[in-house]
Amino acid sequence: MGHFGQIASIFLEKEASHKIELPNPPCRTKLHHTLMITGEIKSRVDRIWDTMWSGGISNPLSVIEQLTYLLFIKRLDEIHTLREKKAARLKTPIEEPIFPKGSNPATKSDFPAQQLRWSRFRDSSPEDLFTTVKDEVFPFIKSLQLSGGADGQAEGDSTYTHHMKDAIFMMPTPRVLANVVDQLDGIDMADRDTKGDLYEYMLGKIASSGQNGQFRTPRHIIQLMVDLTAPSAKDTICDPACGTAGFLIAASEYLRQHHEDEIYKSPESRRRFNAQTFHGYDFDSTMLRIGSMNMLLHGVENPDIRYKDSLAQADEDDAERFSLILANPPFAGSLDYETTAKDLLQIVKTKKTELLFIALFLRMLKKGGRAAVIVPDGVLFGSSKAHKSLRQMLVEDQKLDAIVSMPSGVFKPYAGVSTAILIFTKTDSGGTDQVWFYDMQADGFSLDDKRTPQDKSDLPDILKRWQNLDGESTRARTDQSFLVPKADIAANDYDLSINRYKEVAYEAVDYDPPKTILARIERLDTEIAQGRKELEELLR
Secondary structure, eight states: OOOOOOGGGGSOOGGGTOSSOOSSOOOOOOSSOOOOOOHHHHHHHHHHHHHHHHTTOOOHHHHHHHHHHHHHHHHHHHHHHHHHHHHHHHTSOOSSOSSOSSOBTTTTBOOOGGGGSHHHHTTSOHHHHHHHIIIIIHHHHHHOOOOOOSTTOOTTOOHHHHHHTTOOOOOOOHHHHHHHHHHHHTOOOOSHHHHHHHHHHHHTTOOSOOGGGOOOOOHHHHHHHHHHHOOOTTOOEEETTOTTTHHHHHHHHHHHHHSHHHHTSSHHHHHHHHHTSEEEEESOHHHHHHHHHHHHHTTOOSOEEEEOOTTTOOOGGGTTOEEEEEEOOOOSOBOOGGGSOHHHHHHOOOOBHHHHHHHHHHHHEEEEEEEEEEEETHHHHOOSHHHHHHHHIIIIISEEEEEEEEOGGGGTTTOOOOEEEEEEEOOSSOOOOEEEEEEOOOEEEOSSTTOOEEEEESHHHHHHHHTTGGGGGGOOTTSSEEEEEHHHHHHTTTOOOGGGTOOOOOOOOOOOOHHHHHHHHHHHHHHHHHHHHHHHHHHO
């Protein structure tokens, strides 16, 4: 899941005919950093969490949602302050202020809009603060017009404004709100990485799986999958089960680090990055709001994050549309044929969601498009007709590139299922020559529920070997990674389990002859009897 990019970058540049100016382009960021927020900030976030929990907001997603709104309100005030300083320096009127003087257009009241700013209302009494945020500030941010631009969105109907229409202010009491505002105000979030880590830390507090088999994908696994697929500035990227948009955020950060010049070379390229590159679907409205806000707060201005039951809705506009799919779709459950998109059933007739999602990925990818997706191990060796036909399709009709087997503890404490990363390219004309297998043993964390950091991690080795597949041709199947010819896979009924092909090296061990071992046992028995006799004499 990435960094908490400048909120300023959610606003499109003025010359591109958008409503709010972008003060500064997002800066280059480091992709592979560990959580760097201090223990003090973590403690503060924990206290905020406890405050909201004790105030009656017990759903972790609701806590994150409410905190996201407040962080956004705080950042809007910071941007407005920067514009004020710029105007004062240039001795010109402030251009397109976020908080204009006069009435609040959201409520058509005469309440001065300047009083909606964080720096103004934060020092109010708890009761006045609660009234201002609930009745004035919250309606204001819900009606804030950011421009559209993604496919299917009209001007003034951005991802942000679309999902904010259904947002609900849930702070229970003035005291709880005042306490949270006071604690958030004390967190210095000037550094981009710190903001990202802060948000990731909050998302990491979701400690139980969601409905329908959904659970949060570990950030380092997402990063590995992005690195393995190496997105380019020309890619159109989709996650059909996006949740909090972790894959899309990691992909956006990869593009910023590796293709920054291409992204920001012109207004058109910036528009493409911000409004046409990233697409995410989900059927959980809360996840959609968190995912879209997460993208916005990470500096992607107007991603296409929208409601869709991907397996139930046949959308011709999405057929062969995307060049890269990154996903961890829900594993659990089965669907009725009546509620499943008919075009998916034409690819593979099954009720299993994990198989239907792979069929969906094949449908959505354009020719030459790549996918890196997480699947349960059952997909790799399941014996049903649907399982076998889908695997045969990947091997014979498409180009199956790699299987990275992961240990079962990777998704703890959410789930203990064994999973694998499936990487393939859509060709519709075959192309599988050899499939690369890697047996991941360690991911840098303990494989129990605590998931404490460990020194051992296979992730750097996975990426290094993947980037030099020519060197893999000489590896034996007793190694941690190896290549398997397509013919061997076909001969094994298209079984893609790594255990089917991995060989175990047995070391010959020389043992003493049985008579020698028996003599040694007899001598030990004599020594034990002698020792027992001496002990009995001492006790006597």
